[in-house]
Amino acid sequence: MQNFLALRSLRQPLRAAHEQTTMTGRFSKLLSSGAGPGGGTSLLEAQLRLFYLMLGANIIKGGIYLYDAVYNHAGKGSVRSIRLMVTSALLILLLRRFPRLAYWGIHYAVIGTILHIYYRAFNVYTGSDVVTVQCIFMVVISAFYGLGRVWGAVYTVIAAAGVVLVHYIGFRWTGLQPLPGMLSDLYVAINFLVILLSHWYFHRVLFDNLEQSASLSKRLAEVAETKSNFLSTMSHELRTPLNSVIGIAGLLIADNANAKQKEQLDVLKYSAEGLLTLINDILDINKLESGKLELESTPFSLSRLIHNIGQGMKFKADEKALAFKVSIDPRLSGKYFSGDPARLNQIMYNLVGNAIKFTEAGEVEMSAAVLDATDGGYTIRFAVRDTGIGISESQQKHIFEPFQQASVSTTRKFGGTGLGLAIVRQLVEMFGSEIHLESRPGKGTQFHFDLRLEETEPIISETQAAAAVTEELDLSRLRILLAEDNMMNIFFMQQLFRRWNISADIAENGEEVLALMEKKDFDLILMDMHMPVLDGMEATKRIRQLEDPKKASTYIIALTASVSDQIQRRVIECGMDDYLHKPFQLEELRTRLASKVV
CATH class of the missing domain: 3.40.50.2300 (Response regulator)
Structure with missing residues (x-):
């Protein structure tokens, strides 16, 4: 009856979890939609619009040169004008059909504009005129906005070099005829309009995306707050029934003389504590990722801590008929160190628990060995070795990532969330060390890390003193x-x-x-x-x-x-x-x- 009531009490937090997950999912869906102020504009879309603007201007400018060639020069130069218009129109159609070619299309257009700059600069009739300078500006705009800083700098230097080299090279072209006054002014005005619209458009895109980024950051902060509240709520809703499940199981175990029932109650209590460990792991990984977890500094007996871990994990090894060894350097006996025993305990429990989980036969060994002892401090190597399934070199790259295990088959066979080693790695780094892994498939695995701990004197707290006389x-x-x-x-x-x-x-x-x-x-x-x-x-x-x-x-x-x-x-x-x-x-x-x- 008590077990039924305990299981029944879990329904409410699970319903709450569903509601909270649904709300968090809505936030994620909103973020993934990419919606922002004004809908936002992608870089590719902005580059294409800029390209369409310049190619469209080329068609108009080609028409101006075609008009001048036909009416003022008896058709001389008309082929060049038609080629410019047709090429620009074809590029527009091509990019509308295959927008991903924009990058190479911009390269083509920029190179073509640079050739035009040199053609004008070395021409007898035009030289380094206003149009040449405008073309240099358009190279700068196209290259920087369309191709990035590196290509922008390269093409800008090449384009600007044309108006300098003309002073040192005597060769000149004669094929390009200058436009008459009115057409020349119209040509210059079109170029200025292209430059103006290009800057205006990219300025708008830039600040729209900055606003979108700020809005997205705000929403991400809201989602992070929602996530934190969700985890806090789930912590409360799941821990509350677990408190009664674990507590009542503990009372029944203490009062029950029936060996079979006591064994069943041990399983119940062990399963409930396993669920509690999972909840704690999820909360810890969230704290680690948000930077809210801090290490404490209290005196503790390292030899006692290792001994207690060994005692706690031995029964798990016994269940799988594994030999379990604990090796503690004699120099650590009776010494107290300053540090965070709870987090060190968590690291070792995770490593030993993993070793036992993934070892089918053989042994698991946990050790703490002194590497160096100077100036009141000890450099200690903590190691966990097993004769389990091992980890391949390719799999070793992923196992320290959250929610990752060596492979999908590993998850199916052995279970687990893949949080343990992610927490271990981050906690070890908080201690100022680094976790090392040595493993061969089928031969076993060893994890080890080195910590520098300062020796200190034991402090008996009021709570510990009270605990000594509690039973009386x-x-x-x-x-x-x-x-x-x-x-x-x-x-x-x-x-x-x-x-x-x-x-x-x-x-x-x-x-x-x-x-x-x-x-x-x-x-x-x-x-x-x-x-x-x-x-x-x-x-x-x-x-x-x-x-x-x-x-x-x-x-x-x-x-x-x-x-x-x-x-x-x-x-x-x-x-x-x-x-x-x-x-x-x-x-x-x-x-x-x-x-x-x-």
Whole structure:
């Protein structure tokens, strides 16, 4: 019955996950559509429009030269004019049919314009006139806007060199006749119009795309916020039922003498903790990618940490009949180091868990060896070696990427999300090191990394000191108020309190908390953060404003399934004294309660 209730309690977060995923999907669809202010203009589209403008102008200018050739020069030069118009028209038709040829078409047009510059500059009748200078400007526009900086610079230098070289080379052409005054002015005006429209158009495209980029950045920030809120919500919605599932399973295991049922309960608890690990991995990879995860620096015993990991992972190796070895350098025994033991523990758990998962027969070895010990610090090599399936050289390039495994067949056979090694790599880099991999298919794999840790003195915290005497304390005198709206968690906490001989009052929302506070005095309040009517933070603020100073200073511990930095900060800001993450260890809660026994 309890298992049925626990599974039933998972339906609500799964429905919420579906709704949140749908909303996030809408954001992604909006972004992928490429919509922006005014719809936006692609670079290729802008280049084609610029090209069409210049080719269209060429047809008009060719018509001017054709008119001049026919009426003023008895048709001399008309072939050249017709060739210009026909070539320009054909290029327009070709590019409309095959727009991807624009890059090579611009090269062709720019080279043609440069040849025209040299033809004019070395002509007896025209020389380096206004039209020649305009053509140089059009080369600059076409090359830079259409081909990029490198080709823009190359073609600009070649084009501009024409008006310089004419002073040092005596050769001249005589085939090009100058246009009469009116036609020349019209020709110059068309060139200026092309230059003007080109700059005006690309200026508009540039700033439209800048606005689109700013709008997209804003929407990406909104999506990132939505993603963060989604993960925070899912963290709460999934951790809340897991708190009762893991907690009740733990109570049943402790009370059950039936070996078979105890084995089944172990499987239930192990599966629930596996789901919790998956949730934690997803939250961690999100924190790492957003740069919100920071390493702590606290004293810890490295030898004890490695020993505990070994004890925790040995049963997994035993299930697969693998030999599991733990090797700790004797020089590390009894020494304390400053660092983040939780994250180092996470790294080693992931590496050892992977090694066991991908090893069918043989052994897995975890080791910590001192490479160097100077000036109060130790350089330590952490290594995990297995005799598993191994990883090919091509696959090694991808396995540290999020959601990637060596191959699809690996995912199908062994399961997993592919987050573990991505988290390991990023955490190791945060420690200032680098993860190394040595592997041969069918021969096994070894991961290792080197950390520089500074030796320090152990510090026994108040919580640790309280934990040492927790079992001896009688908690039955505590007056506890539990503020919780989830029925499964209420059931679990009632079972837990009965085990510790505690009689607690229950409030299902913040308003009920305040009502009970008026009637009774409490030593401690266990306050859920997310409740209907009045949430835990607002209820805490009102408690701190009560006229009775004793009631206003009641010790409040937040029970939160959310693990975001914002939630933790808000817990402290609203006036709560401490917090526990759901799911929590039973002894962790007992230690907190024991500290309030008077």
